[in-house]
Amino acid sequence: MSQHNPELQPEPHPHPQEAIQPYAPDFVETPDVPTETVDHPSLPLWIYLVCGVALFMAGSSFTGFSTFGMGLMDQGPGGPTVAAVSAGPAAAETPAQVGMKLYNGNCANCHQRSGEGQPGAYPSLVGSDWVLGSKERLTAILLHGIAGPLTDKGVVYSTNVMPEWSSTFTDEKMADILTYIRSSWGNKASEVTAAEVTAARAKFASQSGPYCEADLLKIAPHGPDPADQK
Numbered sequence: 001m002s003q004h005n006p007e008l009q010p011e012p013h014p015h016p017q018e019a020i021q022p023y024a025p026d027f028v029e030t031p032d033v034p035t036e037t038v039d040h041p042s043l044p045l046w047i048y049l050v051c052g053v054a055l056f057m058a059g060s061s062f063t064g065f066s067t068f069g070m071g072l073m074d075q076g077p078g079g080p081t082v083a084a085v086s087a088g089p090a091a092a093e094t095p096a097q098v099g100m101k102l103y104n105g106n107c108a109n110c111h112q113r114s115g116e117g118q119p120g121a122y123p124s125l126v127g128s129d130w131v132l133g134s135k136e137r138l139t140a141i142l143l144h145g146i147a148g149p150l151t152d153k154g155v156v157y158s159t160n161v162m163p164e165w166s167s168t169f170t171d172e173k174m175a176d177i178l179t180y181i182r183s184s185w186g187n188k189a190s191e192v193t194a195a196e197v198t199a200a201r202a203k204f205a206s207q208s209g210p211y212c213e214a215d216l217l218k219i220a221p222h223g224p225d226p227a228d229q230k
């Protein structure tokens with residue numbers, strides 16, 4: 001079919017029986033054509049193999065093992081996993097970017113990615129005196145947690161406990177989280193360094209169990225951190 005004999009095509013004969021004799025030799029040659037169709041099945045075999053391997057590799061990259069690694073902890077469900085993977089290790093992240101991933105993976109289930117918390121249950125970190133004030137006091141909150149009534153922007157929270165994170169994060173990671181929450185969602189306060197967390201960890205090492213609000217106000221009253229005072 002695909003092999004054309006030019007002499008065969010131009011003159012379709014309305015009465016094929018007349019044409020049989022002069023064109024008989026050409027018709028005899030047409031049995032060559034099927035030998036070509038026999039070749040076709042051997043070509044797709046290559047294609048199936050190549051496509052099969054490509055699909056397998058593409059599939060395994062989507063359901064990749066990183067799902068079970070730190071990616072989940074750092075970014076949380078729905079996080080920009082693909083973008084983070086393609087950014088690669090060469091792209092250096094700022095402390096706030098590292099802090100954002102740690103926050104989204106560890107804090108957002110209560111305080112929400114927006115930082116707004118949940119009314120009556122989890123205080124908002126947006127515009128919070130506790131977040132924007134003393135860095136030492138804020139670090140103390142993260143290191144040991146809070147229990148009992150806590151007032152945030154005139155609302156008292158008392159139904160839930162803020163867990164401690166001293167054993168979860170290194171000083172560097174804790175500093176990144178604090179830098180992130182102090183500089184996000186409209187919050188504007190100075191960064192927290194790993195050295196400051198190290199100092200706070202030593203200073204508050206004797207604290208056992210979570211703080212209550214009165215303890216925290218003894219560490220520092222409300223108001224900007226000395227680093228943010230002009």
Ligand code: HEC
Nearest residue numbers: 106107110123128130146147148150152157158160161162
């Ligand atoms: C299991 C839920 C939960 C998680 C997870 C959690 N918190 Fe909290 N957080 C609370 C609760 C509840 C309070 C208020 C405690 C109280 O009323 O005594 C609080 C209070 C706070 C406060 C002080 C209150 C304010 O308005 O600023 C800060 C700061 C804070 N959390 C930061 C964080 C950070 C950062 C993380 C992640 C490392 C985190 N929290 C993870 C539940 C949580």
